[in-house]
Amino acid sequence: MLQVNKPTSEINHDFAEAEGSASQTLTSYLDIVRRQFPTMVAIVLACLIVALLYLFTTAPLFTSTASMVIDTRKVQLFQHQSMLGDVAIDSATVETQVEILNSENISLAVIRDLNLIQDPEFTGGGGLLGAIVGSVSNLFSGGQPSTSEFVLTRGALRRFSGKRTIKRLGRTYVMEISFTSQDPAKAAQIANAIADAYVVDQLEAKYQATRRASVWLQDRIKELRTQASVAQTAVVDFKTANNIVDTGKGLMNQQQLAEVNSQLVLARASTAEAKARLDRANDIVKQEIPDASVADALKNETIVKLRGQYVDIASKESIWSAKYGRDHLAAVNLRTQMAEIKKNIQDELKRIQQSYKSDYDIALTREESIKASFASTISESQLTNQAQVRLRELESNAQSYQAMYDNFLQRYMESVQQQSFPITEARVISAATTPLVKSHPRTMFILSGALLGGLILSFGVALLREYADKVFRTTGQVEEGLGANCIAIVPALGEVAAPSALAGKLGKKSNIRTPDLLRHVVKSPLSRFAEAVRSLKVAVDLNSIVRQNRVLAVISTLPNEGKSTLSANLAQLAAHGGARVILIDADLRNPSLSRALVPDAQVGLIDVIAQKVQLEDALTIDPETKLAILPAGATSKLLHTNEILASKAMHNLIAQLRSKFDYVVLDMPPIAPVVDGRVASPFVDSYIFVVEWGKTRIDVVRHHLRGAPEIQEKLLGVVLNKADTRLLARYESYHGRHYYEKYYARYGYVE
Secondary structure (H helix, E strand, O other), X not given: OXXXXXXXXXXXXXXXXXXXXXXXXXXXXXXXXXHOHHHXXXXXXXXXXXXXXXXXXXXXXXXEEEEEEEOOOOOOOOOOOOOOOOOOOOHHHHHHHHHHHOOHHHHHHHHHHHOHHHOHHHHOOOHHHHHHHHHHHHHHHOOOOOOOHHHHHHHHHHHHHHHEEEEEOOOOOEEEEEEEEOXXXXXXXXXXXXXXXXXXXXXXXXXXXXXXXXXXXXXHHHHXXXXXHHHHHHHHHHXXXXXXXXXXOOEHHHHHHHHHHHHHHHHHHHHHHHHHHHHHHHHHHOOOOOOHHHHHHHOOHHHHHHHHHHHHHHHHHHHHHHHHOOOOHHHHHHHHHHHHHHHHHHHHHHHHHHHHHHHHHHHHHHHHHHHHHHHHHHHHHHHHHHHHHHHHHHHHHHHHHHHHHHHHHHHHHHHHHHHHOOOOOEEEEEOXXXXXXXXXXXXXXXXXXXXXXXXXXXXXXXXXXXXXXXXXOXXXXXXXXXXXXXXXXXXXXXXOEEEOHHHHHOOOOOOOEEEOOOOHHHHOOOOXXXXXXXXXXXXXXXXXXXXXXXXXXEEEOOOOXXXXXXXXXXXHHHHHOOOOEEEEEOOOOOOHHHHHHOOOOOOOHHHHHOOOOOHHHHOEEOOOOOOEEEOOOOOOOOOOHHHHHOOHHHHHHHHHHHHHOOEEEEEOOOOOOOOHHHHOOXXXXXXXXXXXXXXXXXXXXXXXXXXXXXXXXXXXXXXXEEEOHHHHHHHHHHHOHHHHHHHHHHXXXXX
């Protein structure tokens, strides 16, 4: 650790831990803002001034907006489906229409319709800025301005695209067309022209597509007509070659097969019926006299009549045989008649039998004939069925070609109708009107943006300045960078040219005019400078409780940091308070304190150490404060001053002074250029390290202080010297320096 004052360091450490909360970061940022406040204000004001200049020098622009919608419920003039097929409208379709609106075709159409290549706003000739841009373009393009229509059109297109804005509103089918111009009426005119050009382009695109489709359909219809005719001819030829006749209800051979099959069934039934009658007749023939049921079944009048006669005669014969006997002539005649009748019945039955047999033979022959015809028809049907496979293929081709022909013919008729009545899905729902308020530059937006940008830029610059500011300005930087207590912040004093007061009081003549700074605590005891030196003395006295603290060495890193002024004023303050104090100029390389306080001194520290004079003869006493001053003496020819300060004689002198004085203040040389300050550590009780506020770099002090561990061990604290009181309030306002002025203002002592 660099600090020696342990209790104070522990208090500060505890306080730092208490502050190391979540609000510490915000506090540090607020401190940065407070310290860099003038710079930040200047940057913010500069940004606002630039914004105001921009607002005053920029020509106002006006934006007019038209709205279009892609209507999914478009009116269909024909109830047929569109020949080209209506694409389902989705997000991609709407985005595609936005890109079409942004295309060069639409822009060029508007430029041509409104003749914008003659408008100075689109040719770059309008205003001072346009003239400058045109001159620069001519300079890089060869010096001669090009006036060709192509160049003018491309230039107008480039400027037109920069002023046009096409966007989709959310997830709707509505598109906004905005155009910005210096003329509000022109902005509305061009926005409406873009919408009209888009509608015309869509209609023209559909017309051209329909026309091209119609031409293609005509050629396709001719081709399909030929193909359908060829296919139908092939079907007819194939039917003729294969004897396939279609009656409208089916093929003829199929109908013939059905009819023959029906005839065969009937023939088989007739044959079976004739066979049944023949068998029955055979059974009846075996009977001599058929019974009544058989006779009735035969339905033959001859047999019925003969059977009746036979029954009557048989009845008579039985009567006569019973009455006259069987041998009676009448009975015999009756039996003869019965035999004749029986014979006649048998002959009639045989005739019927032959008739039935003939019918049976005819039915059988007919059945066989029908069977032969049925077999022939089946054979022909099988051949026809085999041919029908190929026939169906031919008919299918013919039907396909015919269907395609009919379909294309219908589409062709629709395309002819659509050429006369084109339809577009987009329509204007809100035409652009002349804007009444300018859209650019937006005053409040630019001013607020400049203010916000200025704040951000100023804060960034403040952070950069803080990062680049590697010097000591606050006690926190001292405690964090060096690990030592900052025991005082001493304000800078104005340099007032005046004769040395001490030299005048001593009655010594001198032509050297030096600043009257070395007695400032005596001249202005209620000043902030005196109060800072007083706080330094309090730290010395408090540290005396911990250890002996009589020999004080005031030291710095670099020259001109004010260590001599501070050591002289500290000694003057202690002496003016009644203590016995001696001030020794131990900077033997550059005894500036001796030249300022005792410029005509002939002897000093060198002579006392060399024992050429007594201590009392070399001292100079300030009559007002009774401060004893021991100048350096003649040091111009000394080469090894560090050896002198480290000598035994120097040690004996300091031991002698300890017994005679309450405070021994040594003005030591800086430690960066020479090592004299380090060799004095054996007889020094405490070092007071002086750092110039806002000038001495932190890394320089840290490097040299770490290289002098003997000084670190006895370091009382650090004094920030030459602080700018006006800037100091932004760095250390919380230390109460404003309250100091209020407290002493009534006495009129405040500087």
